[in-house]
Amino acid sequence: MSERESLQRLVDTLAEKLGRSVVLDDPELKLIVASRHFGDADDQRVRAVLQRDVGVPAIGYILGHGVARWTSPGVIPANAELGMKSRLCYPVRWQAQLLGFLLVIDDDLSMTAAQKQNVVDAGHEAAVLLLGEQLGQDLLRREVEACVSGLLSAEPMRRDAAVRELDRLGVVRRSTHVSITVVELVPGHEPVESTEAASALRIATSGLARARSGYAAGVALGGRGVLLQTWDTPPGEDRLRDQAADLREAVRRVVGDHGGSVAGVGRLRTGLTAAHRAYDEACVAARAARRVPSLGGVALADELGPLELLLRLPDHELTDALVPEPLIRLRDADSTGRLLTTLRTYLDEGCSAPATAEALHLHRTSLYYRLERIQEHTGIDLNDGRARLLLHLGLYLLDIVG
Template sequence: MNLDEVVTEVAERLSASVVLVDRAFSLIAYSTQSPGVDKDRVQSILARSCPPDARAWYESFGIADTTRPVVTPENPDIEASARICLPARYAGTAYGYLFVLPDESSNVTERDLTAAMSLAGQAGAELAHTSRGRDHMAVAVADLLEGDRKAFARALPRIEDSGLFPDGCALTVLAVDGLLPAPGTRTLLAPIGSLTAVLVPAAAGAVDPVRSIAESGAGAGSLVGVGGSTQGLRSARRSWQQAKIAVRVARHDNSIGPIAYWEELGIYRLSSCGPAGLLAEAVLTPSVRALLDHRNIDLLVTAQTYLDQAGDTGATAGVLGIHRQTLYYRLAKIEEITGLDLSVGAQRLELHVGLTLGRFIFEHLRTEETRSGAET
């Protein structure tokens, strides 16, 4: 009996809706027993279970150690309804949990729960075997994407043996910052730093697996960077680097995301063209730095908005909610500080690139410096 069949069987026995998660609280399978609980509702239920405080709430009932069903009460603080947790255990370890949400009309008995626990044990055995294989494959994926030459050479045949990526097949790599409901069997995942890397092979059909996985992560409250499509595993690292840049852009620019596609990043793609320090030096010209160093937030916002509106003063004044005379005063002040003539296209471009891309790169450098300081 596979995991979907286990979930369906438990749902039918208990007249309940059932969600199966692994021990990291990632969605594995869900039932369709209750007509009122559709996929979006299930993902909503799961997303409310996965933040650290919510996960701690469930684990405080000893679900990782018990061999019996556990009833968890309603908790408005984490927007969780009352439910029954059936630990999916194997060889003394909980590899996942079946969360049961009984229908209002259902009457779950001790006998029902005993039978359900037997099914939970079957799920635990299946999760244990897939978990071990997944752990080994996660190491291979991490080595493929960020390992040195020897690690890459070891990882390549191991991933090729999975059969998911035939020689030269198209694939895309995603970088997920946050929760990712289990995307299915035709993907490979690996935690890398604070992100989760997801290798997705191209698939023929009406459903785009890349978009589906990205939307699933975004629906759970995560930021998702999607690298460009590439041919073959040997080029996967390029797509991964693009996906990482995309998720950084989504963090930096609220107008992009929660899903950021490499192909749609525009000028931000230039940040992949060389070391961040050199790029910052190139785009943060003395004129741009003069405005940034002036630290007048009104002038910075005005400059960015004016340039984003292609120099349209009427549109800029409307977006900012200010009188045109106020806008003209600010633009004159910006020209005075920077020494640029905003009526000249090349000089407008210098400031636009510096404010848009330069601040993004500078923010990244500052984050890296903070991280390095914390590690030392």
């Protein structure tokens, strides 16, 4: 009898003894085995059994209760919005290593101490069986992460070897286009442990990867979640942005109040061997999303403009000291922010007075008055092209340094 068959038998025996539905999930809450129904199934159980995936919201809700740190059975409260009844959750461990979760539906919280002990005893048996299976799964995960890491390397030989290995593993199908999205944690008031951070990033990216089976891989690398995707036809920017937002939401549901996240999307590239370029751009975009609040936590490399160049400077350079002094004077004199807004719009509109006046809903006389004030405070002639470039870059720097 295989380990999987033994686990199924174990869960079935426990469910019959309890008269309740039971599932065994892995540490990322992917279904391993499930018992038959006992008339207590809810929407989440039905989805888990039929689709073998409870969905990111439910995963985040469960993990958000800190179950990965539990060492004894505990109750996960019901959640009507998710269509989820309350459950007894027991973390299955081998020594300190988390191997999975036994989840038993307990809608009326009527499980006795003896029944809970039955769950604990079954968990001990499951740990022995899961250990061997977990080692195999960990090996495959490490292989996939090593392949993706090689694919994103700056070394051509490593990239070529990674493409061959991905082909062998059958993880990602080759297609014309490739995209990379990265998601990074932004710590909150309470720190996130490194293992929990990696788990959150892996859950978020692998969850989206499963939705495009064969055309995506989600991994956690170097403190980032990385979503690698191949496409037969190029996706639109809205789709890539929505995916990035979904990644952020998935991470939020897992880490809860411990922090948030930002996401960056690289440019669409041709062929897997160009994925490293998309990754580099995605990392810069994520940095922009972290440093520029107006981006709303998600940035696409294609939309960064000069920000992309400036954000390749090291952090210790990106300070107020880098902002041109004339722009600092203007900022300090501009209590309402109107002059800065006018200058930005004027430069963005190619120094066209009619276009600027229309964009700001200003009469041209008012615009000319503001431009004169800008020149007075900065001491710069706006007819000088190099001076305009200096001010324009300075405005982007102000976005970054605040």
